[in-house]
């Protein structure tokens with residue numbers, strides 16, 4: 007304490023001496039040449055030096071969309087040296103390391119727009135508030151993760167201005183057809199994400215290269231071919247690629263099912279690259295996700311339709327034609343190469359459910375595909391996807407579309423055949439709402455009620471809607487997922503524009519990145535466990551029922567199951583043919599972010615007195631994971647006294663700055 011005080015005092019002494027030594031130079035010079043002296047030609051009145059544009063010579067700001075800056079800058083740094091020795095610039099130089107690659111170069115460029123502001127015609131231009139606000143929304147959590155405050159000089163209200171004041175976008179070079187390095191210091195780990203459109207071969211190349219680069223956690227595989235023979239390529243991420251691991255849930259994203267709805271396809275290409283590079287850079291959230299989840303990305307379910315749509319956009323030379331083609335609902339390429347709409351081509355199991363819903367004991371799960379389905383035209387893409395979702399125990403899925411801005415959830419087919427718009431909930435209405443909300447809430451625009459939304463619908467729905475209430479159709483993929491398999495699928499409409507301009511792809515990524523990650527993490531909500539017999543052998547195909555929800559899930563090969571559930575009390579029953587039922591009561595706390603583990607041991611119903619004796623009594627015991635997770639929650643709370651006294655680990659990066667240390671980065675100071 008004492009030493010610190012002395013140092014402070016000494017430093018201020020040095021500063022005072024420095025100031026005094028500057029005074030003669032600054033103040034005495036003009037005093038020597040009065041106006042009349044100047045008129046007599048005795049001396050020259052020093053013209054107040056007007057600041058002019060000068061080259062940016064700052065290594066960490068050399069990729070800005072402009073080359074000229076001006077001093078003093080927006081922080082009143084008088085020259086380059088002042089900038090380079092300031093804590094703001096030091097922060098920018100270490101930001102990538104501190105945030106483990108998250109939000110850089112975006113944040114660095116935002117910072118540069120303040121410390122090396124754009125200069126044109128000897129005037130400083132200010133960066134746009136909207137760029138700042140969007141980035142803050144996307145990146146705030148990265149700062150929270152390391153317990154760092156949002157830097158004062160990135161205060162969107164203070165240093166940034168609105169469009170009406172003639173601002174510019176400091177992140178311009180990250181949008182559209184520009185390449186950038188995510189990081190200069192670790193080129194072998196960083197990825198050049200190109201925010202452009204990708205042809206089928208470019209997409210295949212990128213996905214394969216990504217899987218190669220991350221070969222420990224990734225691989226690509228094909229689930230079949232399109233009508234015109236293109237591979238339907240999937241990239242997978244898992245700590246054990248190619249294998250289902252016991253109790254590890256599987257999640258999938260499907261993009262571009264409608265060939266002319268293209269943003270989802272690109273988002274999944276970017277997501278693959280992002281997952282790979284973030285994993286390698288040590289991003290803890292991404293590592294946890296990949297280590298605990300098996301992720302499958304089918305960027306394009308309809309590559310033939312995409313080619314047609316892209317060629318049409320490309321052929322319109324005139325800007326206006328291209329615009330018209332983008333907005334035109336009739337843009338070709340929605341259907342596959344045989345002109346089949348893939349989202350109408352799945353077996354219509356929803357009608358079967360409606361027909362039988364009054365039959366006693368009828369359930370709404372694992373409905374077999376009726377023979378009649380195969381008499382119709384089944385597109386190769388539909389067939390490939392059906393085979394795929396039947397072969398992997400998927401738990402959660404989203405299909406990415408375009409044309410509106412909303413998340414819709416099953417049923418997509420109306421309960422009443424003549425009612426085009428009718429609320430038609432599944433027995434899992436609560437779960438689906440939770441899932442849909444988890445995506446929409448993380449999107450900066452989707453839940454915004456004031457936002458103009460492609461024709462005014464969904465203004466009051468917080469960005470989510472029951473599919474059949476929006477408009478009813480049969481043969482959709484999401485209804486099929488729900489009624490034939492254990493998988494819950496939602497449909498994400500990514501924006502009004504089905505084929506947005508290339509310059510909008512980067513924004514599309516920024517708006518959806520967090521939602522895409524959060525939604526995948528939802529697969530860990532609810533409960534999971536293993537169903538075994540008394541000898542410990544896994545029971546495959548056992549049913550897990552939840553009281554009050556007429557929709558069972560079944561166990562996979564290893565006897566493992568997953569059941570996404572809302573928080574609260576639930577009564578869970580496990581049953582299998584030849585075994586007695588076992589019931590357990592559970593309580594899922596609302597803050598639980600990890601699947602509660604609920605295992606079952608089923609005893610054979612063939613009465614064998616010897617066996618009965620050996621059955622452990624606790625088989626029927628009520629299982630309440632609440633206590634377990636309460637403990638888990640508590641371990642997250644650290645001692646508050648410890649935190650206020652100790653500086654965070656990243657403080658050492660600024661230690662050399664002495665008195666100039668950025669105390670504004672400390673959250674409790």
Ligand SMILES: [Zn+2]
Pocket residue numbers: 264267407408
């Ligand atoms: Zn669509």
